[in-house]
Amino acid sequence: MLSKNKIKFIHSLGIKKNRDSLGLFCAEGEKCVEDLFSYFQCQTLIAQKEWIDKKQFTAKEIIYINSAEELKSISSHKTPQPVFAVFEKREKKLIISELLSKLSLILDEVQDPGNLGTIVRIADWFGIRNIICSKNTADVFNPKALQATMGAAARVDVHYVDLVDFLKNIQKEAPDFPIYGTFLSGKNIYETSLKKNGLIVMGNEGNGICKDVERFVSEQLLIPNFPQGEKTSESLNVSVATAIICAEFRRRIL
Amino acid sequence: MLSKNKIKFIHSLGIKKNRDSLGLFCAEGEKCVEDLFSYFQCQTLIAQKEWIDKKQFTAKEIIYINSAEELKSISSHKTPQPVFAVFEKREKKLIISELLSKLSLILDEVQDPGNLGTIVRIADWFGIRNIICSKNTADVFNPKALQATMGAAARVDVHYVDLVDFLKNIQKEAPDFPIYGTFLSGKNIYETSLKKNGLIVMGNEGNGICKDVERFVSEQLLIPNFPQGEKTSESLNVSVATAIICAEFRRRIL
Incomplete structure (x- = not known):
């Protein structure tokens, strides 16, 4: 279940200033989240239990949902995706x-x-x-x-x-x-x-x-x-x- | 001035079914409208008087406005454009x-x-x-x-x-x-x-x-x-x- 506070927190990451100061960003969709896991540290992973178990992804916090519908309030897609994640940015030095x-x-x-x-x-x-x-x-x-x-x-x-x-x-x-x-x-x-x-x-x-x-x-x-x-x-x-x-x-x- | 009826009519053209049955479509922005004038018949042209006078475009109906702000209710752009037009579709036969x-x-x-x-x-x-x-x-x-x-x-x-x-x-x-x-x-x-x-x-x-x-x-x-x-x-x-x-x-x- 997504708490009201979590929803509010995720909304706040829609604003660049907050993403910058917290060093976090959000991603949606199975393919996108899966690809990002190979490179970024995940802070919060929100998905159905079966998906997380199958993929064996780890995150500092995992929130289980029953259907993509539950993500409606935080999704920026027209049709909410079944997987949502908050990742930590990482800065690669430009050499x-x-x-x-x-x-x-x-x-x-x-x-x-x-x-x-x-x-x-x-x-x-x-x-x-x-x-x-x-x-x-x-x-x-x-x-x-x-x-x-x-x-x-x-x-x-x-x-x-x-x-x-x-x-x-x-x-x-x-x-x-x-x-x-x-x-x-x-x-x-x-x-x-x-x-x-x-x-x-x-x-x-x-x-x-x-x-x-x-x-x-x-x-x-x-x-x-x-x-x-x-x-x-x-x-x-x-x-x-x-x-x-x-x-x-x-x-x-x- | 845009009448309430005109606003309603223009909104209705946001739906494909209505565009198809009436054979009309809307376009916004100086560049886009100007280009379309070379090919499509204009039914309604909405713009500032100076612009219309300068371009010498003709349309079945012309509605003068004082500023782009007036188009806010009909614009699909974030920032309303100063020119809006309803054109008649034309079907080119595929040979x-x-x-x-x-x-x-x-x-x-x-x-x-x-x-x-x-x-x-x-x-x-x-x-x-x-x-x-x-x-x-x-x-x-x-x-x-x-x-x-x-x-x-x-x-x-x-x-x-x-x-x-x-x-x-x-x-x-x-x-x-x-x-x-x-x-x-x-x-x-x-x-x-x-x-x-x-x-x-x-x-x-x-x-x-x-x-x-x-x-x-x-x-x-x-x-x-x-x-x-x-x-x-x-x-x-x-x-x-x-x-x-x-x-x-x-x-x-x-």
């Missing part, structure tokens, strides 16, 4: 020297939690283990974002930093390390040589990459529309553009 | 012989309106003018779907048909016309020769392509993850997968 042998993503103020979560899932698919976000990018532990990751948050580290400071450090440590960005005035990605390792900057949904970040970009890329030059949508959704670019980087070295 | 010289998309029960809208926007970017949907695919005139199209619904025709009948007709008329589909057991798309024209089938978010449709697919494709064989997300979001596939088809003939 610049390690990034230099990898392909990583940089997000400059991606605001929609759904877009962020989808990008985490894309990163996971393409073996990108680090996403470096500006501080005003959506929170990956926002329930909507976490839902869109489909569990990929257990395999991709999302870091929140001052992007300008971070990029300055990268440039200082490795002046030739490629920093790619997408621009509508960029160069056709299919006619550009791409390095195996580097950083790919994706910008805000409405405004793209801000000027302060743009000046660090060494290679401006464009996903060409088809037929080229024809009147079409002005841009692609940021998660869609991320997917096409990551796929192209990986295709080149497959 | 099979015309599809044979084109690349088109088939959606088999894509349920999330946001995914559908994003796919319409992707199709537009890649010059795909027809999307053929199973009848249980989300409605492109659902407010969330339309919002995600970002105006692309004016340039892409979305048809709702019995997919099995449609595919039978295609096979009868052009037995060799390629029908591609994505499957986790498919063949690496980058190692598959792709025809310029054909049909690309994308499946339901949870279950993929159904058996009845699968048997028409002549070429099963897979977007390989990276590094291949590593534990990763089980799949990509359907709109993300559509984007990567459409980009690859177009890249081959750029």
Whole structure:
């Protein structure tokens, strides 16, 4: 049974400030919770006894329920999922020297939690283990974002930093390390040589990459529309553009 | 000023059944409404006088407002947009012989309106003018779907048909016309020769392509993850997968 206090506590974790100060976040759904168990410590696990027994998951606190219906008051899904968990966040240190042998993503103020979560899932698919976000990018532990990751948050580290400071450090440590960005005035990605390792900057949904970040970009890329030059949508959704670019980087070295 | 009756009428168009029986749908936002004007007849246009005068749009009925705030009661956005319109649907006939010289998309029960809208926007970017949907695919005139199209619904025709009948007709008329589909057991798309024209089938978010449709697919494709064989997300979001596939088809003939 869920106590009133527990419901109130879980609701409070819907707010980023509380997630940050307590170092906790919530997750829902069998697949998502199961994936997160491989990486995060579970504080509270709420599910039917059979499920917990079968999975043999341990948590500091376990609350048994009889049906998903009981989770209606705490679920952020339309149809409540049969499993709900509160996990402890863990911060993975961002080590610049390690990034230099990898392909990583940089997000400059991606605001929609759904877009962020989808990008985490894309990163996971393409073996990108680090996403470096500006501080005003959506929170990956926002329930909507976490839902869109489909569990990929257990395999991709999302870091929140001052992007300008971070990029300055990268440039200082490795002046030739490629920093790619997408621009509508960029160069056709299919006619550009791409390095195996580097950083790919994706910008805000409405405004793209801000000027302060743009000046660090060494290679401006464009996903060409088809037929080229024809009147079409002005841009692609940021998660869609991320997917096409990551796929192209990986295709080149497959 | 918006009358109570008008508000009630607009709310009624939030329901698919009413949109279908009246042949009307609603759109919001300057960019979206402006794009739709190029293709659809406007029944009611609601905006500030300056905007309407500047754009010189005509509609059967024009309602002036003083600020976006007045649209709060009818808006499906978090922040109401300054322009709202009711358009008349128009049905474009689906002519099979015309599809044979084109690349088109088939959606088999894509349920999330946001995914559908994003796919319409992707199709537009890649010059795909027809999307053929199973009848249980989300409605492109659902407010969330339309919002995600970002105006692309004016340039892409979305048809709702019995997919099995449609595919039978295609096979009868052009037995060799390629029908591609994505499957986790498919063949690496980058190692598959792709025809310029054909049909690309994308499946339901949870279950993929159904058996009845699968048997028409002549070429099963897979977007390989990276590094291949590593534990990763089980799949990509359907709109993300559509984007990567459409980009690859177009890249081959750029």
